[in-house]
Amino acid sequence: MPESALPSQARVVIIGGGIMGCGLAYHLAHEGWTDVVLLEKAELTSGSTWHAAGQITHSTSSFALGKCVGYNIDLYSKVLEAETGQSVTWHGCGSLRLAYTDDELDWLHQTVSVGKGLGFPMEIVGPERIRELHPFYNLDGVKAALHTPDDGHVDPAGAAFALAKGARQLGVKIVRRCRATNVIQQPNGEWLVETEQGPIACEHVVNAGGTYARQVALWSGYDLPATSMTHHYLITDTVPEFQTLDHELPVVRDDRLVSGYIRMEQKSGLIGIYEKANPNTVWENHCPWEAENELFEPNYDRIMPWLENAIGRMPILAELGIKREVHGAISHPPDGNPLIGPAPGLPNYWCCCGTQIGIGWGPGLTRELARWMVHGAAEINMREFDPRRLGPYADQNYQITKAKEDYLLRHEIPFPHFNRLAARPVKTSALYATLKARGAVHEEIYGWERPRWFAPQGTEPVDIYGFHRTGLHDIVAAECRAVRERAGITDISSFAKIEIAGKDAATFLDGMVANRLPTRDGRIILTHLLNDAGRVEAEVTIVRLAENWFYLTCAAFFEQRVMDWLARHIPDGAEVTLHNQSAEYGAVALQGPRARDILAACTEADLSNAAFPWLSSQDIAVAEQPVQAMRLSYAGELGWELHMPMAHLAPVYAELWAAGERHGLANTGSFAMNSMRMEKGFKGAGELTNEVTLPEAGVMRFVRMDKCFRGKTATETALAKPLRWVCAYLDVADDRKSDGNGGEAVLAGGQQIGTVSSIAFGHTVGKLLAFAYIKPDHATPGTTLDVMIMGQPRRARVLAKPAYDPENRLPSGEALEEVSV
Structure with missing residues (x-):
């Protein structure tokens, strides 16, 4: 031919x-x-x-x-x-x-x-x-x-x-x-x-x-x-x-x-x-x-x-x-990053475009796309390139406005957490105006406006940029202190929220996740979706609402990815329905030692440990509105996530705020949440990527190898041979000037042995904390390493336990409480 x-x-x-x-x-x-x-x-x-x-x-x-x-x-x-x-x-x-x-x-x-x-x-x-x-x-x-x-x-x-x-x-x-x-x-x-x-x-x-x-x-x-x-x-x-x-x-x-x-x-x-x-x-x-x-x-x-x-x-x-x-x-593209990966909702339709620096970036990106197509996973973290990071909200007007913004930023300083403001807001929760009036500085996440920090009285609510510590350091510290000592409330409406139902829902979902599904109504698990290579597609929280009826939440930027992944693998003939409730439902997180006192003033539900244990969910009424209350806390405190129809969010927040004023309730944002999750040693999206297996990420406690799940064979293979790298938890020397931004080199004896995936200052413990993927022979607790921050090596030590509440007594409300699912 x-x-x-x-x-x-x-x-x-x-x-x-x-x-x-x-x-x-x-x-x-x-x-x-x-x-x-x-x-x-x-x-x-x-x-x-x-x-x-x-x-x-x-x-x-x-x-x-x-x-x-x-x-x-x-x-x-x-x-x-x-x-x-x-x-x-x-x-x-x-x-x-x-x-x-x-x-x-x-x-x-x-x-x-x-x-x-x-x-x-x-x-x-x-x-x-x-x-x-x-x-x-x-x-x-x-x-x-x-x-x-x-x-x-x-x-x-x-x-x-x-x-x-x-x-x-x-x-x-x-x-x-x-x-x-x-x-x-x-x-x-x-x-x-x-x-x-x-x-x-x-x-x-x-x-x-x-x-x-x-x-x-x-x-x-x-x-x-x-x-x-x-x-x-x-x-x-x-x-x-x-x-x-x-x-x-x-x-x-x-x-x-x-x-x-x-x-x-x-x-x-x-x-x-x-x-x-x-x-x-x-x-x-x-x-x-x-x-x-x-x-x-x-x-x-x-x-x-x-x-x-x-x-x-x-x-x-x-x-x-x-x-x-x-x-x-x-x-x-709107954010300047290429579009490399699956098109939303179109199985086996791949994007290989939107690359403004095609000669400089193209071959490496196409190598990773080829690996993704052939082997089911790329070898680098594709989160910033995955086309599914942008949803239907990115219409043509948004595209054009953001592309112009991106062009103008091509030769500007890429400050950490730089906030691109054009074409916003797009998606807002029912609390957007209220929180903005109270000093919220929002960031965009999958089109949603999410509070990142709150300006105290006398401080202008605009972003403060720098590679060294700025005035934000003390502001975020105050938000963390409020949660640790009193209580904080956070708008988490941007979370992806998916309902999974049908007579085959439990069988289907159990085969998709590495943890065992809850066997009792109202119980909660944290688990992971894996591809056939055993790499992480997403970390998700699943609530069993009833037999064959589940509620799944995950980070906002994984919304389309999770929807596609689940829809793609529903077996032919199976009775399973997926309902994306992300826009319909709003949510707030209420957490801190006074969280129970505040919530109790707004509901007749019994919130005691015996009646409402950790990692459980109940339908309760708050401000006379039906609310799904989930007892968990990403900050590692006594707390609840309250999920509800978006129309109910404003009155629920108002009543919680009124009840919380005498307890010192504070509005808190994503910056404080990130600091507190690092103190708790909770791995996030930077650690749980398509690059890594669950053994490498160190999250095998959320895996049940006695059941069948997608990615199990690859997980068994990973367990049976030496790991390429492992996720280590580090205490990094604090120079009181700069905290890093992620991606920094980790050195041992002057030789590069890994890379930082997340780094943030823990305001409660007074330590600069990091997660890093490093060679396993350097990951023993107590090992001394160096982390390159702002071009200079800083001494770091591998930790064995979370820096804050290592025994996890606070979220459960009872010392070493065991919760059966």
């Missing part, structure tokens, strides 16, 4: 022949799937890939993206050309990221802390060394720079062609000049991709459509959240000063003044700008099918302030003309 002919059937059809589609084809083949067809409507790379600047840097604040970057640089510089014979034109010139302010310098120190955990060569250098590396840059006002010597840039088309050639060599079929025209799911679950050359049926379909990805997804009823933004880079005439250089100067990333980058392009200069005002969208509704190697007229008015700054920074470019202007479209 000629290479260009379209087969009628394939295991996988990839739509789109840019860096992402070619990268996925290459990596699927390397993972063993070669019955793959890639469709490209024009020529490979003719969308956004061909006009990319092609740069890649080790400088990233994201640990997961960092893993991709490290792989990509090795692939471009050492592997791809040798494997395929296709030139990729790797320029390993290194790069410099400049710091003009203390905050920017702190950012560089944080980047070093993460980079060390990834084994990246990098160092912070002063102006003298910067001038040695780049004698032509104006360093007025520059404090320092991050030097990443192994960075570089690559020919974008050459890289994509090499990936395509490598895929072809292993049996993948690439069909050019064949536009997909529709994607339809068949009754048997397969996908039918209609094309200009006829239909092709497949088990898996992949949307790697780049700027076309949204309109391709709409064929299948999915409003994929991505918007095309345009970006400029300019190439100058030949630079006389470059003519005699015998080496290539490092790329300079000047976030503050240029909002972009400056580098050599052969013997010319290249200036790339992400302007910080008036960002430009194109093709909001439809990218023309006839577009091919499309560029737009440059808009100098829009970029001029930053272009003038660039010339001021590189005076040797000032008298030169511009010989090439590149103004092309790039896809931006």
